[in-house]
Amino acid sequence: MSRTALRQVVPVVQTTVFDAYIVGLAPSGRRGITSLLNRSASILKHGADAADYPWEQLNYAAVAKVRAALLDDGYAVSSVNMALSALRGVAQTAFNLNYMDAETLARIRSVKRVSGDVQRKGRALGxxxxxxxxxxxxxxxxxxxxxxxxxxxxxxxxxxxxxxxxxxxxxxxxx
Incomplete structure (x- = not known):
């Protein structure tokens, strides 16, 4: 079968960076990550949510801005680090979909995690x-x-x- 015939048989799947990232997560984690990405999108663009934010335009400055804003808003260290991980994952997905170049991805990955106290563990009630x-x-x-x-x-x-x-x-x- 020729390449031309193959192109006619296999349609190109169009998807957003957000959709491609979210479907790759475990169902149990989607809600929490979506919440963090919604907050990140609203920090970067007033009124935006994760589903409609142009994640392919993400860059180092944007990720650093989200990190600082979440810390300023009093988010727990673990939540800020989870948001950073989600942003790195979205950036990796944008790269995989050919929406982002390797240099931008590398810069996003270089945003430092927040160090500090680890999430408190639960305890038994008396x-x-x-x-x-x-x-x-x-x-x-x-x-x-x-x-x-x-x-x-x-x-x-x-x-x-x-x-x-x-x-x-x-x-x-x-x-």
């Missing part, structure tokens, strides 16, 4: 702390919310689930 949480949950004026909040506290404490794991539960996850 019985008294659990009692206080349950009592606080029982204070809501709406009975439906009281029941819901108590169930949430008991589920978290009884199973050891993290809050992020709890919110992803669906009816089919229960016996």
């Amino acid at each position: 019985r008294q702390e659990i009692r206080v949480l349950i009592q606080a949950a029982k204070q809501h004026p709406q009975s439906v919310r009281r029941c819901r909040d108590v169930a949430i506290v008991l589920m978290l404490c009884g199973t050891g689930l993290r809050a992020g794991e709890l919110v992803k539960l669906e009816r089919r996850d229960y016996d």
